[in-house]
Amino acid sequence: MNEKLTDEILAKYYVEKFPMDYFMSFVGLSNFQNREFGFVVGDNRFVRNISFSNTDKLKDFMVQNSVQHAYVGAVYDKPPSRENPIQRIKWKAREFIYDIDIDEYDLVRTCGCHGDVYCKDCWSLVQEAASFIDKTMKEDFGFKEVIWFFSGRRGVHGWVMDKITHDFDQAQRVAILNYLTFIHDEKRSQSIEEIPNEAKPLRNRIYALVAKAYLDRATPESLKELGISTRKANEIVARIKTFENFDHNDYNILIPNDTIIRRKLSSEFILQRYPRIDRKVTMDTRRVSRMPYSIHGKTGQIAIVIKDIDNFYPDSAPTVWDTMM
Amino acid sequence: MSIEIPDWYVLKDPGEISVDVDNWNRFADTRLQRFIDEDLWSISKPSWMDDDEWYLTKVEEMGGHLLLRLAVSKDPRLTSWLVEVEGDLFEFRFVSSPSFDQKIKVLEELYEKENVKTIQEIDKLFKINIYKHFNLADVPFKSSRYSKSKFGSLVKDLDRRIAVKFHKIPSVVSAKKVLLFNGWGIVRLADIRLAVKREFEKQLKIIIEKSKDLVEANKSLDNTVKPIRDKITEIARKTKLSSDLSTLGIGEGEEIFSKPELFPPCILELLGILRSKGHLSHVENWQLGTFLKKAGMTIEDQQRFWYNNSVDNVGMSFDEFVRRVGYQIKHIYGEVGGGIDYSPPSCKTCINGYFCYWAHKKLEDISEDIKTLMKDRDQKVVDRAIEDISRLIINQRFQEACGRYFRLLTGWQIRRVLHMLSYTTKAYKRFYTKKDQKKDKEK
Numbered sequence A: 001m002n003e004k005l006t007d008e009i010l011a012k013y014y015v016e017k018f019p020m021d022y023f024m025s026f027v028g029l030s031n032f033q034n035r036e037f038g039f040v041v042g043d044n045r046f047v048r049n050i051s052f053s054n055t056d057k058l059k060d061f062m063v064q065n066s067v068q069h070a071y072v073g074a075v076y077d078k079p080p081s082r083e084n085p086i087q088r089i090k091w092k093a094r095e096f097i098y099d100i101d102i103d104e105y106d107l108v109r110t111c112g113c114h115g116d117v118y119c120k121d122c123w124s125l126v127q128e129a130a131s132f133i134d135k136t137m138k139e140d141f142g143f144k145e146v147i148w149f150f151s152g153r154r155g156v157h158g159w160v161m162d163k164i165t166h167d168f169d170q171a172q173r174v175a176i177l178n179y180l181t182f183i184h185d186e187k188r189s190q191s192i193e194e195i196p197n198e199a200k201p202l203r204n205r206i207y208a209l210v211a212k213a214y215l216d217r218a219t220p221e222s223l224k225e226l227g228i229s230t231r232k233a234n235e236i237v238a239r240i241k242t243f244e245n246f247d248h249n250d251y252n253i254l255i256p257n258d259t260i261i262r263r264k265l266s267s268e269f270i271l272q273r274y275p276r277i278d279r280k281v282t283m284d285t286r287r288v289s290r291m292p293y294s295i296h297g298k299t300g301q302i303a304i305v306i307k308d309i310d311n312f313y314p315d316s317a318p319t320v321w322d323t324m325m
Numbered sequence B: 001m002s003i004e005i006p007d008w009y010v011l012k013d014p015g016e017i018s019v020d021v022d023n024w025n026r027f028a029d030t031r032l033q034r035f036i037d038e039d040l041w042s043i044s045k046p047s048w049m050d051d052d053e054w055y056l057t058k059v060e061e062m063g064g065h066l067l068l069r070l071a072v073s074k075d076p077r078l079t080s081w082l083v084e085v086e087g088d089l090f091e092f093r094f095v096s097s098p099s100f101d102q103k104i105k106v107l108e109e110l111y112e113k114e115n116v117k118t119i120q121e122i123d124k125l126f127k128i129n130i131y132k133h134f135n136l137a138d139v140p141f142k143s144s145r146y147s148k149s150k151f152g153s154l155v156k157d158l159d160r161r162i163a164v165k166f167h168k169i170p171s172v173v174s175a176k177k178v179l180l181f182n183g184w185g186i187v188r189l190a191d192i193r194l195a196v197k198r199e200f201e202k203q204l205k206i207i208i209e210k211s212k213d214l215v216e217a218n219k220s221l222d223n224t225v226k227p228i229r230d231k232i233t234e235i236a237r238k239t240k241l242s243s244d245l246s247t248l249g250i251g252e253g254e255e256i257f258s259k260p261e262l263f264p265p266c267i268l269e270l271l272g273i274l275r276s277k278g279h280l281s282h283v284e285n286w287q288l289g290t291f292l293k294k295a296g297m298t299i300e301d302q303q304r305f306w307y308n309n310s311v312d313n314v315g316m317s318f319d320e321f322v323r324r325v326g327y328q329i330k331h332i333y334g335e336v337g338g339g340i341d342y343s344p345p346s347c348k349t350c351i352n353g354y355f356c357y358w359a360h361k362k363l364e365d366i367s368e369d370i371k372t373l374m375k376d377r378d379q380k381v382v383d384r385a386i387e388d389i390s391r392l393i394i395n396q397r398f399q400e401a402c403g404r405y406f407r408l409l410t411g412w413q414i415r416r417v418l419h420m421l422s423y424t425t426k427a428y429k430r431f432y433t434k435k436d437q438k439k440d441k442e443k
Ligand SMILES: [Zn+2]
Pocket: A109, A111, A112, A113, A117, A118, A119, A120, A121, A122, A123
């Protein structure tokens, strides 16, 4: 962080720079007054069950309360407040959100980073995860738009904008999540589910993207450990970079047609490079998540929209001080 | 040609049917008897039957079903019994219907028309050949496997695919037994049939619950359905739908309820929730209460137990508590409300509407629970079990997950847990019956 995040600079950002119109284009104007907000204010006090009758009031709140972190939650049947906390009012709708954080990969990061620390090498895991999910949402689930935000520190959030998802109940959200999940108990046993026969588009995408990313980084030695012959391992490593649009057909040709080897290889590339999603964020329809374009109180960085995830690196996200220049 | 909703689909609007009370009761009686005999029958118009006779058959079918619906509506236990037997009948009729078009029609009824398409319609809509594009020829057929299952060679079309909007079939999406394309779940009937059955059961249950008000508001209707209701109640009393500890070799007077190591995970979890939150939902109360009864708790023990653990008792004396909320406990023991000696629900019923630890708790928390509980055991063994259990849960095989857990806990095999009491009985044999342990060693 360049300098101390003072109350003045926070207020100044929310007065002068916070793009309320852009923010509103994501959450929508209808039902705005019934939308829950949450904030970390002053010295680390987390307040929830707050709602605003209009955007000016929201802005005023953020300007006046030295907001360190700002979060937006679900829509309810009446405005959430201290008298009507969200547990006691009826849930109406919530965006469908993915959260990918680099520290979810701690057990498989080989670059030496862990926790909040990242480098170009391990950040590629987050980029690949976002692209994979983005494609799956559009091609398999038929959603039209997914918007990716920088979370302000060590990850990204994907918001599925299609209205139909807003009414999904927990079972429907979990179903999508389970469809995407291949690594179970990610932070401990990391058990890997087999790639199913029937879900062809998903399987093809795993070969085209996840296997490719893994093989791009593989060495003949690492492949030999999976039971692949020396000759074949050398061939794979030599040829993988020559493909222009690697797809599942290429994978099927390149990899030996041996069930045991294939199974070992697929568990390995799933373990090493498959998306790891924070399930709670996607499942829990009452959770609040970082407000797009707000300031992250620890880094001073802005939760900006990521236009091109393949070329986005957190260091390039502007800080609140950058916006003042 | 437009296909009509088949007459075997009992949620179909019956239209104008008229039937006198005597016949109505007889129809319901016949249907009831068939359910008791576990007879699964289909109805379709044979070529030799004339229209009048066919009409009578339909009236009997619809009338019988309607009356049973009304008869069970006031009692949640009878409702879940009817939903279960009608669900089995529906499943049989659905998978054995010789007409694929009729199946599609039924899916359109259950999932709404705009959420169901044929593969040809999908191909046309997206200008694609799904079958070729995704090389579906290389997915092995399942029909041979199903011909060995409970409906045998009667199953038809199970390897044929249809398209259903993904959000209508979350369990199938969850298990990845579906080809997802632009929001459409392209799925074999074999892989969707259980989800279809569950949807049918869900909708039937809603309809029955709605008809409760109708019966309660209409005294003469209530009188009409009474004979059948009494009969169903009687059947529920007689048929041991579930195993009973006393018949399964657990010594009389054994206080199973003081041995929580014998409790199945659903019961342990309900106890945990009750202790931490002070209340459970109505059906969870019922599940726990009937279990504790079968585990040997007397009615007085249970009254004391609920008094000590409920939040409803704040500022209430024990006697006051018994007077005010004791009714349900008495009901469990059959002292009020028909005098039935109720058994706890089967695993299938728990999964569908009561509480199943494996079906209703989050996978992450399950894995956390097992780790904590087994922290002194060989971690590799525990991890392997968690891995197996996770896979079974994800594939919706909750009863097998429970069996796998039982193996981890006891070293004894149960492939599938069918009932919480059979879990407890087996655990009792494992830990408390010396004779059985010896026998097992000899093997
Ligand atoms: Zn790194």
